Each structure stands twice: as C-alpha cells, then as structure tokens.
Amino acid sequence: MRADAPVLSLRGATKRFGGLVAVNEIDFDVAEHEVMGLIGPNGSGKSTTLNLISGALKPTSGTISLRGTPIGHLSAQEIARRGISRTFQLVRLLPSMTVLDNVRAGAVFGHRRRWGAEADAHAMKMLELVGLARRAHAHVGQLTYIDTKRVELARTLASDPKVLLLDEWLAGLNPTELTEGIALIRRLREEGRTIILVEHVMDAIRSLCDRCVVMSSGTKIAEGTPTEVLSDPEVIRAYLGDDDA
Amino acid sequence: MMTTTEYRNLAIGAALFILAACLPFVGGAYLLTIGVTIAMYTVLATSWALFSGPTHYISLATAAFFGLGTYTTGLGFEHLDYWLLVPLAAILGAALAAIVGVATLRLSGVYFVIFTLGLAELIRQLVTWGQNVSGQKGLYVLTDLTEVHIYWQLLVLAALVYLTGWLIGRSRLGFALRIIGDDEEVARHSGINTARAKVLLFMVSGAAAAATGAILAPRYIYIEPALAFTPMLSFQVVIMALLGGTGRLWGPVVGVIPFTFLWEAISASFPNQTTLLLGLCFLAIVFILPKGFVGLLTTIRTRMNAREAFS
Numbered sequence: 001m002r003a004d005a006p007v008l009s010l011r012g013a014t015k016r017f018g019g020l021v022a023v024n025e026i027d028f029d030v031a032e033h034e035v036m037g038l039i040g041p042n043g044s045g046k047s048t049t050l051n052l053i054s055g056a057l058k059p060t061s062g063t064i065s066l067r068g069t070p071i072g073h074l075s076a077q078e079i080a081r082r083g084i085s086r087t088f089q090l091v092r093l094l095p096s097m098t099v100l101d102n103v104r105a106g107a108v109f110g111h112r113r114r115w116g117a118e119a120d121a122h123a124m125k126m127l128e129l130v131g132l133a134r135r136a137h138a139h140v141g142q143l144t145y146i147d148t149k150r151v152e153l154a155r156t157l158a159s160d161p162k163v164l165l166l167d168e169w170l171a172g173l174n175p176t177e178l179t180e181g182i183a184l185i186r187r188l189r190e191e192g193r194t195i196i197l198v199e200h201v202m203d204a205i206r207s208l209c210d211r212c213v214v215m216s217s218g219t220k221i222a223e224g225t226p227t228e229v230l231s232d233p234e235v236i237r238a239y240l241g242d243d244d245a
Numbered sequence: 246m247m248t249t250t251e252y253r254n255l256a257i258g259a260a261l262f263i264l265a266a267c268l269p270f271v272g273g274a275y276l277l278t279i280g281v282t283i284a285m286y287t288v289l290a291t292s293w294a295l296f297s298g299p300t301h302y303i304s305l306a307t308a309a310f311f312g313l314g315t316y317t318t319g320l321g322f323e324h325l326d327y328w329l330l331v332p333l334a335a336i337l338g339a340a341l342a343a344i345v346g347v348a349t350l351r352l353s354g355v356y357f358v359i360f361t362l363g364l365a366e367l368i369r370q371l372v373t374w375g376q377n378v379s380g381q382k383g384l385y386v387l388t389d390l391t392e393v394h395i396y397w398q399l400l401v402l403a404a405l406v407y408l409t410g411w412l413i414g415r416s417r418l419g420f421a422l423r424i425i426g427d428d429e430e431v432a433r434h435s436g437i438n439t440a441r442a443k444v445l446l447f448m449v450s451g452a453a454a455a456a457t458g459a460i461l462a463p464r465y466i467y468i469e470p471a472l473a474f475t476p477m478l479s480f481q482v483v484i485m486a487l488l489g490g491t492g493r494l495w496g497p498v499v500g501v502i503p504f505t506f507l508w509e510a511i512s513a514s515f516p517n518q519t520t521l522l523l524g525l526c527f528l529a530i531v532f533i534l535p536k537g538f539v540g541l542l543t544t545i546r547t548r549m550n551a552r553e554a555f556s
C-alpha cells in the first residue's frame with residue numbers, strides 16, 4: 001500500500017429512504033492526518049453520510065473502505081473496533097454514569113481495548129485533553145451543554161480512533177464556548193488526527209479544514225480547499241437557496 | 246484489586262448464607278417450607294434481574310426454563326445420577342436461552358416480552374401433546390430427598406448466582422451491559438457486541454431458572470405441564486424483582502422476602518382471587534415503587550444529603 005493511500009474512501013455511496021435519496025453517489029477520500037470538512041445546507045445528507053461511515057446505517061449501494069478494506073457491510077460495533085469513532089449531532093451520553101465512566105466506555109471497548117487501571121488512566125488522560133479532568137466524578141446530568149459535548153468527544157478519543165467523525169460538534173455553543181471549542185479541535189488537528197468535520201460554523205471550517213466536500217440534496221456539488229469551495233457559485237447558490245444557511 | 250468495601254460486602258454475604266443454612270436446625274417445618282419458597286424465588290428473581298436489570302428487557306420466560314428443569318429431573322432421575330441432573334438442566338436452560346436470545350434479542354422490548362410469554366405456553370403445549378401421545382398425564386418424581394436437602398441445594402445455587410452476578414459486575418461484560426442499558430446506540434458505536442452481551446446474560450438467567458426447576462422437581466413428587474410451566478411463576482418473579490429493585494445485586498431478595506409472606510397470606514385468605522390480586526400487586530408496585538426498595542433507598546439517601554448540604 002502506498003504511503004499516501006487514503007485512510008477512508010467512499011465510492012458511489014448511496015442511501016435511499018423509500019423514495020428519498022438522502023445520499024446520492026458520493027465519492028471522496030480522506031488522507032491520513034487530514035481534517036476534512038463535510039458541509040452543506042440543512043437536510044443535504046451530511047449526517048446520513050456519517051451514519052453510513054460509522055455503520056449506523058447500511059449503504060443502499062456503493063463502497064466505503066478503511067485503508068482499502070471494504071467496511072460498508074459491517075455492523076457499527078465492528079467498524080468502531082476497526083478504528084472509526086464518532087460523536088452524534090444530538091449529544092448522546094450514558095445518563096446513569098459519571099463523566100469518567102462515560103469516557104471509560106470508549107477506552108474499554110474501542111479500537112484499542114484496555115481494562116482496569118490502564119483504562120481509568122487513559123480515560124483520565126482524555127478528560128485532561130478536553131479540559132474536563134476536574135469534573136471526572138461528576139454525574140453527567142450536572143454538566144453544562146459544552147461540557148456534555150466535551151465528554152462525548154473524550155469518549156470517542158478514548159478508543160484511539162484512526163478516523164474521527166464529528167457531527168456538528170460546535171453547534172449550539174455560545175461565542176466564548178465556540179472559541180474554546182475551535183481551539184480544542186485545532187489541538188486534535190495538531191496531534192495529527194484524521195477527522196471528518198460536519199459543520200455549519202464558517203469560521204471553524206475556514207480555520208480548521210484542509211479540504212471540504214460540499215453536499216446539496218444528497219449530491220456532492222464541490223470539493224476543494226475551504227476558500228475555493230466557499231467562493232464557488234454553485235455552493236453559494238445552494239446555501240442562499242436555503243433559509244437556514 | 247479488591248477494595249475494603251468489597252471485602253466487607255463479601256464477608257456480610259457469606260455470613261448471611263451461613264445463617265440461612267442454619268434455618269433447618271432452628272425453625273420448624275413451616276419455616277422450612279417458607280425458606281424453600283424464599284430461596285427458590287431469590288434464585289429466580291436475582292438471576293432474572295441480572296439480565297433484565299441492565300438491559301431493561303422484561304423476560305416472561307422464567308416458567309419455560311423452570312419447567313424445562315423440572316422435566317429434566319422428571320424424565321432423567323431414573324436413568325441418570327441425580328447429581329448430574331441439575332447441571333444438565335442448567336446446560337439445557339442455557340442452550341434454550343441462547344436459541345431464544347439469538348432469535349429475539351434483536352427485537353425491540355415489547356416483542357421480546359410477548360415472545361417470551363408465548364415461549365412458555367408453546368413448550369407447555371408441546372409437553373402436553375407429547376404426554377397425550379404417549380398416554381401419560383404427568384410424571385412421578387420419587388426420590389429420598391427431603392425438604393432440607395432441597396433447601397440447601399437452593400442455597401448453594403443462590404450463592405452461585407450471587408457470585409456470578411458479582412463477577413459479571415466487575416467484568417467488561419458487566420460494564421458493557423450497563424452501557425447497553427443506558428444507550429444501545431452508544432454501546433454499538435463504542436465497539437460493544439450488544440447481541441452477544443445480551444444473549445450471554447440471558448443464558449445465565451435461563452441456566453439458573455432451569456437448575457431451580459430441576460432442584461424443586463422432587464418436592465412436587467408429581468409433575469404435570471400446568472404446574473411446571475405455569476405463567477404465574479414468570480409474573481411473580483418479575484413482580485418480586487421489581488419490588489426489590491434491579492439496580493443492585495441484593496435488590497431482588499429485598500422484594501422476595503416480603504412478597505413471599507404477602508403471597509402466603511393472600512393464597513390462604515383468597516385462594517380463588519390470586520390472579521386478580523397478583524395483577525393489583527403489579528400495578529401497585531409500578532405506580533408506588535417504580536424503582537423498587539433499592540430506588541426508594543437511593544432517593545431517601547439523596548434527599549438526606551441534600552438536606553445536609555442546606556443546613
């Protein structure tokens with residue numbers, strides 16, 4: 001395998017919900033250490049694309065491969081073990097557990113599996129990374145919104161993923177939190193992680209992404225650097241045609 | 246690896262078992278009968294809660310496993326050494342649970358409840374049909390085992406169930422089940438094989454219920470499908486486990502003891518209305534104590550802590 005072979009590639013990935021084609025023949029590659037933005041107006045199929053990659057949904061057709069191995073037919077747990085880890089657009093935590101136990105879930109069962117003191121130490125390290133170590137023993141019900149997002153991020157990081165899928169991780173944060181959030185993802189970028197970032201926050205896309213894929217109504221309409229795609233007339237039209245953009 | 250609290254809990258548990266084992270020397274025949282009933286429901290409700298507590302799947306299959314166990318003894322005691330029958334029943338129970346689990350645990354909760362209830366009925370009908378074909382009505386299980394032997398066997402089984410539950414609680418499997426109970430989607434995306442974890446736990450509870458049936462068969466002397474596979478048993482086990490609370494290993498037994506006495510009283514005073522009263526008990530528990538005694542205790546403790554925090 002060549003050194004610059006993509007970590008993740010999608011070829012003709014398609015998902016239909018009855019008559020609706022939510023993801024239509026999408027092709028793209030993600031290289032190692034790359035931060036790729038997946039952007040597009042509401043309902044354009046970004047989350048569905050992440051669901052296909054993480055195994056939450058099975059593609060109707062097309063292939064998804066991780067380092068050349070097809071994974072489209074695998075279950076979510078097998079894909080997680082092979083090193084693809086995600087956050088959810090609507091934060092999903094384990095409500096009966098402490099912050100630390102939430103993060104341990106990733107450390108114990110993920111791509112690299114740990115147990116006992118090793119898992120605890122690793123989970124703690126991830127909490128430090130996201131800046132939440134002092135809340136380790138708090139119950140997740142007591143957290144502020146950004147802190148719940150931090151816990152979820154720490155849980156996905158704790159599995160030592162090869163590819164990280166972040167679905168609007170910055171959405172819903174106030175301006176101060178947003179600055180902190182962008183700084184945190186920049187730190188992950190500097191660590192050399194491979195990330196697919198679904199985002200609506202333009203500042204974040206400009207400052208964090210190496211490359212962007214733009215979707216509209218399930219189809220890829222542009223691909224390139226953030227500056228290129230954001231000045232593409234078709235992209236502008238897709239966003240302006242949408243009230244929420 | 247073990248903390249002081251864990252050593253303390255283990256010591257308390259062992260002491261309670263030794264105390265319980267002494268019952269036949271101090272109590273009379275009536276107390277021993279109650280003791281057998283309590284030990285039986287403790288095994289059934291605790292092993293039921295091992296599976297249903299974390300996964301929130303309500304299984305009504307207890308009667309199916311229990312009946313399988315009684316019939317294992319009933320059909321096998323003349324051919325096999327008695328001491329082989331209980332482990333054999335446990336293996337059969339685990340195998341049945343594995344088959345049912347693989348087939349149904351992908352279903353959502355409601356379908357699972359109905360399927361498990363149907364399972365006990367299905368097996369009962371099959372056994373009845375088999376007996377009609379062979380011309381027998383029931384089976385005589387004549388052994389020289391006394392009530393005391395049965396009681397001690399049940400206590401050993403209960404100890405095994407607690408030990409298994411405690412070990413699972415400390416294992417990756419136990420952690421996986423807690424995660425599944427909280428959010429199955431997160432569990433899958435964290436890399437947990439959710440189907441396998443659920444089937445394994447269902448097998449543990451199936452094995453325990455079948456072993457209980459095998460141990461109790463000699464007590465019934467004469468077994469027939471309507472007795473061995475009675476759906477009432479499945480409901481009683483659910484009620485007792487919920488009354489105690491499924492959040493802790495010791496929860497179900499806290500429900501079993503008062504319920505056994507209550508049930509004794511009900512069966513003695515209103516022998517014809519037992520099903521109705523069972524239903525009322527169920528409603529009362531769900532409305533008044535949705536998280537059982539364990540939940541009540543947690544609430545009280547939280548409130549007391551809150552009060553301390555304010556004073």
Ligand SMILES: Nc1ncnc2c1ncn2[C@@H]1O[C@H](COP(=O)(O)OP(=O)(O)OP(=O)(O)O)[C@@H](O)[C@H]1O
Pocket residue numbers: 017020022040041042043044045046047048049089
């Ligand atoms: N499970 C599902 N069943 C049916 N339709 C679905 C399902 N999931 C998504 N869709 C539809 O697919 C389309 C794409 O949805 P998706 O959630 O992928 O959009 P998105 O780009 O993530 O949007 P947003 O920016 O609002 O999160 C929408 O029309 C949505 O209604």
Ligand SMILES: [Mg+2]
Pocket residue numbers: 046047048089167
């Ligand atoms: Mg989305």
